[in-house]
Amino acid sequence: MSTEVRVPTLGESVTEATVATWFKKPGDSVAVDEMLCELETDKVTVEVPSPVAGKLAELVAAEGDTVGVDALLATIAEHGDAGPEEVTPKGEEKSGQKPEQKSAPAKAEAQSVDIMVPTLGESVTEATVSTWFKKTGDKVEADEMLCELETDKVSVEVPAPAAGVLGEILAKEGDTVEAGGKLATMSRGGEGQPDSVAAGTPETTEHPGGRGDQGGKDVEDAPSAKKLMAEKGVSRDDVTATGKDGRVMKEDVLNALSSGAKASSSPAPAPRAPAPAADADREERVKMTRLRQTIAKRLKDSQNTAAMLTTYNEVDMTEVMALRNEYKDLFQKKHGVKLGFMSFFTKACVHALKEVPEVNAEIDGTDVVYKNFVHMGIAAGTPTGLVVPVIRDADAMSFATIEKSIAEMGAKARDGKLSMAEMQGGTFTISNGGVYGSLMSSPILNPPQSGILGMHKIQDRPMAINGKVEIRPMMYLALSYDHRIVDGKGAVTFLVRVKEALEDPRRLLMDL
Structure with a gap:
């Protein structure tokens, strides 16, 4: 009996993936749940396990192929099934076949x-x-x-x-x-026809800059790794390969970048658009990564779909900074994690979302879906682009649990190890442009969410306090919201409640 191996569900809004690596080849024995191949989407890497024990019969999708959800990847002949053709051991004869007769080689079928x-x-x-x-x-x-x-x-x-x-x-x-x-x-495929990589046939053509050599055996690097090396100008010699048979994986390139790998002295040439001779040698054309293409599409779709508007306020960070400085050492000693500003902002947003629930809702057709929970998205920059891991049920978490969750998700984001489940289902998002020095910006909604808070740089500014000018650490806040569901009053109220909670953190303890 033959069992099909198909592309699993790839996650919300993800419809296709690229076959990055096959760990098995036709004829190999496989166990239940043993990893057969690795798929790469524009967000994460997905491993495909074997659904049964048996022998890998045919690879339908080769490395580098783009496949949709539920597409056929391969077939497995379960134990006890000889497959479509009976295999005759060398030296033995099939019944009725004369010794001098030789089977004609099977023709490849298209x-x-x-x-x-x-x-x-x-x-x-x-x-x-x-x-x-x-x-x-x-x-x-x-x-x-x-x-x-x-x-x-x-x-x-x-x-x-x-x-x-x-x-x-x-x-x-x-x-x-x-x-x-x-x-x-x-x-x-088929006789006389081209094929990207014929199923079951190892590719032997040397690809400059894309292969390693392990004991004379050609090894194809992961497509995402080759693309990232080309984009970042990293030489393969500067990357330590950890994949099977010395294969360079995307993770290896990211590790090399974080450790300061030098750019390749001879990066792969990129196709050029016609340009004046004086400018042509100073241009570089690099194909967008699939992650960057998806980011671009989703952000533009957000602008095209939502009636997006942004309201601004500012917050005096004096009390939060004082509280943090007073307890940060004790907090880290007890909980094993640093006390940052993100837990304060998360708590303040949760507090405000309870009062203005439409900011935590979404539109579904002609319905408004109100969420009686807060799955907080925390936007994070990575070497390959922006991702938004989700802290689930943030409204039920303590400061320590929030800080631990954010630290864990941030590490996974930087290492490219976030799963699809960890980036789905967010109800509201916080984006901190202040870590890069942004003083003011208007964040774009993360659909289908109806609100996103933009944090910015803390900067000392002269403020009028009780009739006197004092220097205070101030931060501009920006709330972008979908005006189809959130009215101006609700948006302003939300931002004022966040401001009040941060300027007097005791309000968070008393739910005021």
């Missing part, structure tokens, strides 16, 4: 691959096929552009999911197609 309409964006359900760049029978390379679709918002290019030959074109130029519909078919 694999049919569907070319589908990609996700077109929020609220966009259909598109028009504007141009086909290829015709039936043309050979195509993986990621080569096949056609262009036009929606009422943007143009969408459709790349080839693998190398092969374009088959039947089902949607002609001018046809209207729905999201998820089939555009065409193509054949991948």
